[in-house]
Amino acid sequence: MEDIRTASSAVDLALFVDLFDAHAADIVTRLNEEDADTAAAVLAYLPLERAIDVFDRPELTRAGDLLLDLPQDRAGEILKGMADDRAADVLQELDGEDRSELLQRVDFNSAWPLKSLLAYPESTAGSIMSTEFVSVPATYTVADTLRHIREVERTRETVYAIQVLDPKTRVLLRVVTLRQLITGEPEQPILDLAPDREPITVHADMDREEVARLISIHDLLSVPVVNDRHQVLGIVTVDDVIDAILAEGSEDVQKFGGVEGASEPYLTTGFLGMYRKRVGWLGALFIGEMLTASAMQHFADELAKAVVLTLFIPLIMSSGGNSGSQSTSLLIRALALGQIRLRDWWRVALRELPVGIALGASLGVIGMIRIAAWQSFGVFDYGPHWKLIGLTVGVGLIGIVTFGSLAGSMLPFLLKRMGFDPASASAPFVATLVDVTGLVIYFSVALLILQGTLL
Template sequence: DFIMASPDKRVDELMDGRYITLHADDDQEVANEAFRMNNRVALPVVSKSNKLLGIVTIDDVLWVANEEFSEDMQKMGGTQALDEPYLEMPLFKLFRKRVGWLVVLFLGEMFTATAMGFFEDEIQKAVVLALFIPLIISSGGNTGSQASTLIIQAMAVGELTIINWWRVMRREIIQGLMLGSVLGIIGFTRVMIWAKILPKVYGTHEFLIGLTVGFSLVGVVLWGTLTGSMLPLILKRLGADPAVSSAPFVATLVDVTGLIIYFSVAYFFLQGILL
């Protein structure tokens, strides 16, 4: 603006009167947000008494933003943040960074096995239900991971905060019902087609089995989207890092509850028939 302005203009006419500073004890994310919101190439850094200490340039902030993005991506993948380049990190140190979350997730998946144990009798009575367990729980995990990634990314760039939780919930309920309906229709259609190809597997109750699969997918996908979208906001409210609610963690949580939803729907449609 200064170079392109008319020589007759005074400096105070070109001056940006907004007083924007960074404090020496501000978090790096605060600096990143200040640059993003104010479109500056440099900002002054001041002490608590507002004495100038130095400046921070956009180059510094971009480097920090890249570091934080890499850290969040690693956490979302279910590992601790790497503090060294991957190829330069000692193998045992890399092992320690990865094994912790894997153990936690493995212990979480044990609850899935426990939940299946509760429904052992039902599986024995209607073995056909077991065929769709991977389909049901993976659909819930996928939608939960998808929702979690979207919300964490939106929070990282400042598009939403905790105060937007109700709007997020409403949107995800609608999204969950829409996505679940699409997958439910596909699942129902799959059962009906395969029942014609393999009639011995489904018997004479393919329609009820199809309804069980279809409505289970709606319920599991709805639960997955709600869990994936709300968990980052809850963790943020508790002062934890939202990236910790990584896709694997959400998927593990939804796996357990997905089984309960699936067999509850099966009871509703098949009680007294196959169960």
């Protein structure tokens, strides 16, 4: 109660009482709704273990700023008690100066693992791995291993996978699960319980999406990260992968909409941050749409002679953009899941070509029926050459939808080959590309069909 009375001078007493015995997840939810000063004040007076649990939750927003707002000793104790991979994620949110300030608040033995994790590029296995894993020499028995687990359990990310190492070289020999361990006899060598096969491992520079795929395929709770000498650097656990997948998914969804990927929640992103993340793509798309205006200017004479063709421009452009967006979405997902590789581009093109033709033909038939119906029932008079106009729209849709499908399916391959994220082939980008080419295709078809009549 002394903590509560002390805290009442800094935060609302009712709030502190509500959170004092609450679950860490509930505390995180409530603190995310409070302003930074109130959240920091609550965290300053919570029991240390509870405060560490709160900071270990990836759902906690502004975690780095909240640590900076805490007293130096308190921030150092929390940072030292956090899981290394989570602490590294929090430090990654900060700029270099603030990051260095927080690292100075912990001792050398606690700081060097964090610095090692921060050195790995974002989105790699090294950036999400934990250095707090259970390992034992191959000379241990089952009883020795169980005793070791009891001694180190509170300081390890997980105890469900035990890394069995060569006692001299520290090379990874086998991985024994906790289930296998508890079925063994006390005096049985630990190696006797391990499967007779090389353990599945990853390197620190492997993309985290590939790590997620391996964990999913092999139903693993964790996977060891090794160096070139096959020594264990850390482990990536399934919960780390889930957090990474959620972050990657959010970033990809934002890119699909033509927005630079953002890690901060929407309501905590400032005006300048929101502006910077949107203006680049929006400007690029605007410049791309200028090409559409140029294409229309090129066919200005044809438009003047056959104004009726302009009625179908929105229909034409949207159909091509939609088909391209569909193909892009399918291909980006397939690439992310490893269902296709870069060398499969020609197979994809051969699949998309007939599909695009069939889709375009279907839309073309609908468009022609619509023109015929409007003409027949007197809804709109397309003139004496309405049949040719309908044919122009139908054939144009076949060409535009086919091109949209091909372009939308090939762009992810092209971007990935150039080293960019395929998600950058977002729907607005594909739609802009198809808008320009769609107009060229549409009016080229019109020149062929309507030559000598309307044109």
